[in-house]
Amino acid sequence: MSYKKRAIAAVLSAALMLTALTGCGSIASADSGDDGKVKIQYWHINSENQGGATVQEFIDEFNASQDKIEVEGRFNSSYDELLKNLQADTAAGNAPSIVQVSWSNIEYFPANFSYISPEEVISNYFPEDETFLTDTFDESILNLARNSEGTLAGVPYSISNPVLFYNADLLRDAGLSEDGPQNWDEFVSFAKTVKEKTGKYGAYLQEGDTWVLQAVLESGGASMLTRDGDTATATFNSEKGKAAMQSYADMVLTDESAVHLTNLDDGLKAFNDGEVAMCICSIAKATNIINSANFDVRSTTFPTFDGEDRAVPAGGCYLAITAQEEEEQKAAWEFIKFLCSDDNAAKWVAGTGYVPSTKGAENSQILKDYLEQNPLMQAAMDQRADAVQWTAWPGSALEAQQALIDMRDQILGGTKDVSTAMDECQAKVQGFIED
Structure with a gap:
C-alpha cells in the first residue's frame, strides 16, 4: 500500500495536547466495531447556522443506505481550529478519516499533515472510478484543490464568495x-x-x-x-x-x-x-x-x-482523506462519492447557500428549484468570474x-x-x- 506520509510541522506542547484532548474530547480513530462496520469520523466546521443540519442529514442517510460503514460527524468551530485539533489528535494516534480543509490552507495542509490523495485512493482501490474526478468537476474547480506543486490534496466541496x-x-x-x-x-x-x-x-x-x-x-x-x-x-x-x-x-x-x-x-x-x-x-x-x-x-x-x-x-473547503488504514480510506472514499452525487451536491447548496462545485449539481431539480426560490443566490452566481x-x-x-x-x-x-x-x-x- 502506497500512502503519502507528511511530516507534522510542529511538535505540540503539552498545553496544546491537554487543551485539544480535554476541551474537544478524545475520540478514538475509527475502526471495525463489534457490529463489523468500518467506523469513520468526518470533521467539519458546519454549525447549525451554516449547514450543520444538512451534514447530519447526509450522515444519517449514508449510514442507513448500507450496512458496512458508519460515519460519525465532529464539529470544529473554524478551519484553523480544525487543523489545530487535527495536529493534536493525529499526534495522539486518533486521526479522523475525512476533514474539511479551507482553500487558504492548500499549501500548508499538504506540507504538514498525513493524508492520501484522492487520485491515489482511486489508483489503489477503485480503478472503476478512474474518470470520477474529471467527470464530476470542471478542471478549474479541481485545480482549487491542487497546491503550487500540482498535488491534488483532496476533493473540492464547498465554494463560496x-x-x-x-x-x-x-x-x-x-x-x-x-x-x-x-x-x-x-x-x-x-x-x-x-x-x-x-x-x-x-x-x-x-x-x-x-x-x-x-x-x-x-x-x-x-x-x-x-x-x-x-x-x-x-x-x-x-x-x-x-x-x-x-x-x-x-x-x-x-x-x-x-x-x-x-x-x-x-x-x-x-x-x-x-x-x-x-x-x-x-x-x-x-x-x-x-x-x-x-x-x-x-x-x-x-x-x-x-x-x-x-x-x-473563493471560500469554502475541500475534503481531505486523513484515514491511516486501508479500510478507513476505502470507507472515506465511498462517503465522499455519496456527498458528490448530483442531488446531494444540490442539497448542499440548498442547505448552506454555497455556489455549486460539481458539474452534475446543475442537472438536479433540487438546485433548479432552490435558485428559483432564492434570488439572494444570484449575486454570488454573477461574480463567479471575479473569483x-x-x-x-x-x-x-x-x-x-x-x-x-x-x-x-x-x-x-x-x-x-x-x-x-x-x-x-x-x-x-x-x-x-x-x-
Whole structure:
C-alpha cells in the first residue's frame, strides 16, 4: 500500500495536547466495531447556522443506505481550529478519516499533515472510478484543490464568495435606493447615511478570518502575495492596500457607521435583528439570513473600488482523506462519492447557500428549484468570474493568517494607525513565509 506520509510541522506542547484532548474530547480513530462496520469520523466546521443540519442529514442517510460503514460527524468551530485539533489528535494516534480543509490552507495542509490523495485512493482501490474526478468537476474547480506543486490534496466541496446582503426596508427608511450600493464609494456613503438617519449601524464586514479582509484589499488594487519563480513575497501593504484599509477603518472609527465584531455570529445576529443595514459576508450565510431576517432582505455583488477590478476570494473547503488504514480510506472514499452525487451536491447548496462545485449539481431539480426560490443566490452566481484564490501562505500559514487578523483588529480597534499596523504585519508575515 502506497500512502503519502507528511511530516507534522510542529511538535505540540503539552498545553496544546491537554487543551485539544480535554476541551474537544478524545475520540478514538475509527475502526471495525463489534457490529463489523468500518467506523469513520468526518470533521467539519458546519454549525447549525451554516449547514450543520444538512451534514447530519447526509450522515444519517449514508449510514442507513448500507450496512458496512458508519460515519460519525465532529464539529470544529473554524478551519484553523480544525487543523489545530487535527495536529493534536493525529499526534495522539486518533486521526479522523475525512476533514474539511479551507482553500487558504492548500499549501500548508499538504506540507504538514498525513493524508492520501484522492487520485491515489482511486489508483489503489477503485480503478472503476478512474474518470470520477474529471467527470464530476470542471478542471478549474479541481485545480482549487491542487497546491503550487500540482498535488491534488483532496476533493473540492464547498465554494463560496462574499456578497453584500442588505436590509431594503432600512435603506428606504434612510431615504436610500432599495437597489443597494453599486460601488465601494456608495457603500461608504450609504452606511454613513443610515447611521445619521436611523441611528443604526450602516455596515458589518465579516470578521473571524482573513477572507473578507482580502476581498477589501485586493478589490482596492492590492495584491496579498506576489510570486516570482520560487520566491514568495507579501505585498499587501502597498499604497492601494493602505488606502482601501483606511477607508474601511474610517467607517468604523470616524463615521462610526460600521461595527467591528470579531465573532461572525454576532455580526449576523445584528444584521438579522435589523440593527445593521448591510452585511458583507459569505453567500453560504444566505440560508441562515433567509430563515432569520424579518425584513426585505436582498443581495448584490461585492462593491467595486473606482478603477479597480472586483476580486473575491473563493471560500469554502475541500475534503481531505486523513484515514491511516486501508479500510478507513476505502470507507472515506465511498462517503465522499455519496456527498458528490448530483442531488446531494444540490442539497448542499440548498442547505448552506454555497455556489455549486460539481458539474452534475446543475442537472438536479433540487438546485433548479432552490435558485428559483432564492434570488439572494444570484449575486454570488454573477461574480463567479471575479473569483481569486484565497491566499495560501507558504511557510507558517496559520501564523501568517493570525498576524493579518491581529492587524485588522489593531486598526479597527484604534490601537494602531493603518500604515504602522500594515507595515509591521507585512514584515511579520514575510518572516513566516521564510521560516
